[in-house]
Amino acid sequence: MSIPFVLTGITVVTGDAIGTVHENWTVGVNAAGLIDYAGPSAQAEIPPGSLRIDGTGKYLTPGLINAHAHLFADGKPLPRIYTHPRAARSLTWFMHTQAGRMLLRKRAKDNAITQLHTGVTTLRTVGDVAYEVIATRDAIERAEYLGPRILPSGPLMAITGGHGAPQIALICDDPQQARANTRTNIRHGANTIKISATGGVTDATKIGYAGKPEMPEASMRAICEEAHNAGVLVAAHAQSPEGLRAALRAGADTIEHGSSMNDEIVDLFKNNPASLRGTSSLIPTLQVCLPLVKLDPAVTGADDVIRANAELVLTEMLSGIRSAIEHGITIGVGNDSAISYVTHANFWRELDLLQRYAGVDAATLLHAATQVNATILGLDTVTGSIEPGKTADLVMLGANPLESFRHLAAPQMVVVRGERITEPEITRIPAIDAQLDTL
Template structure:
């Protein structure tokens, strides 16, 4: 019998004698602390170990010499690929029809479901306990989320977007997007996703790098402000947040004016854009967050084109937008904008297991301290995604979303690459392991 509505009972346990990384902006560490987790999967007690009371029957885990930290949150994932080089190549209407028939047929759906399951497993085993998908081929992430929520499967908390919302021939269309030409059609597509169970939405405010067929497409305005506003109105009506793919000032400005809740990728900001991030009257909660996704951008300009094997078009489009993404991340820090962490998993050289690298890139390229980067991946992300009431920090009453590490991530972010124990909503993943892609890892050492 479950001790909480909709949940199966877990084995209650206590992590004893751990140092606890709070995840705050200062990098506060609580020494020799015991965390008690009940059979609901929620934290019942946090106290100095000498004062802790562990009820009889609770499994006691000696965490002496270890650091317990909040589980990571990745606010920008795709579950359909593993991070190897994506090369769109030449396309044609005939090839697109054939590819779509495969994707939407029984074989393609089965493959996508299996790929999503493998991606989620890699994310969880790498210490990520909450994800948001932002562009799915169908509703495979919704189905997987429901299995996890009902304790039929093990995995992170999922905010699932379903297909992104784009314009005909725009970013993501036709493979991972529903397209529309008018605000009325955009609103209908938002309803379709919501009716299929999506609890996050994404619009394509501009073109992107991966599927651009011409130089200059990345960052060029696509979905208009009125259509994005219609999507936001529909989503906000039921408490669902909206993300916008946006890689230029024009696109970011229009998306923020429309009321999106997070900007993905970003750009160099002017005063109006900065102000809208802080005070956005049309967003769900009055402000908007940013995910700079440096993991998706920097490899495309830092690794040689020959080693990546990407086209001249992809390289040129990358060069046009990545510097703006970097500058936007730096401005976000300076201006106090709510910068979270999203990696764009599945894109070229963005694996499902390397969320920690985004924190490292924020430190090395955008001026963040390790404490600020870890704070962004935990507490800030939770607030931006609207889940801070249940996760993002270690607090009594919240879900036990935690990772056990060999050291303090504020002193060495690389400890996040190898968690010794992952706990998601009170379910432990003992001896978590991920299968690294050596060809990708080798290229990532180049910068």
């Protein structure tokens, strides 16, 4: 049970598709952590004994939802040595020792809390080392500490030598293995299943490798069938048209990162009988490639292969976003936190970059990061908007985020499930922020 409170005289930035803003509203939160009133202050009946918080001059948005997160690292760029196969093998070995598991649990907790304090009240992981994020989710649900709502994936599904393997993957080299691994993750309590349909930037050893199709459609179909049987959504990392097509045909519910699209791909997004709900969505993640393309290689340490692949992926991703908007494909938001240059304090930057580099308008983006993400993740009756009956997941700001997403960087208060964080403490990495500020 939380302490009931009312926020009075606040400007509510609803997060709807057209950027509706209500001035001088009151929002009431009951002991169950639910919103029980959201409307004009003049008509508000404030229950006696409620804690009153003056919201004059402040702005309130729904809690943000990060649909593509990882929690296993802090976002500091990894030296190239770590991605060398031998280093990767010993790191993977260590992470599965007792000490490694404890370290991962601590990182997952700390990073989830950092995201919460920046206003991310719900996040979905799409590639964990093992089941450390599932344990973190369970600890939060047992109220051991205050954290965001988490939908964890457990390790992702990849082919031998594929994207994310071996560090954060279970190996699926045929449909039978794919089916068994999907069941294993679901039995461990995964809320989502992640597939590596294509290669990625970080593991590319040749120019043009990022986006190369990896997992065959038959294995991906086996994964989707098993997951959907259990009511679990499937996210597919896919960075080329061939990869998108195979993943969508197999039944992927969300395409992560994305690429340019032809008519067949557009149609598959909009009408995908193999998906859980009949349509699929796109979750772009500009933060994962823009810094590698735009920042000085002397600073990032990115070699020619990484830079060329990052550039390829960026061009494809921007094209995919344009097609999605043109054809009315649902777009969510994620930022690939934990990957190099994506710190846990920087979800707001994804919105900022999508606005400036992909030309998406602010209202559409805030909507995507709240209501649309909630719908994509199947949480639309729970969170994503400021309405009576929804969980009180809220962010209070000193300025209107629709004017600049930078205003989201330092919330004045975050509310998750009705619990207030009145002095958010955000762990930042100033050296990285200084570089990202130049983008």
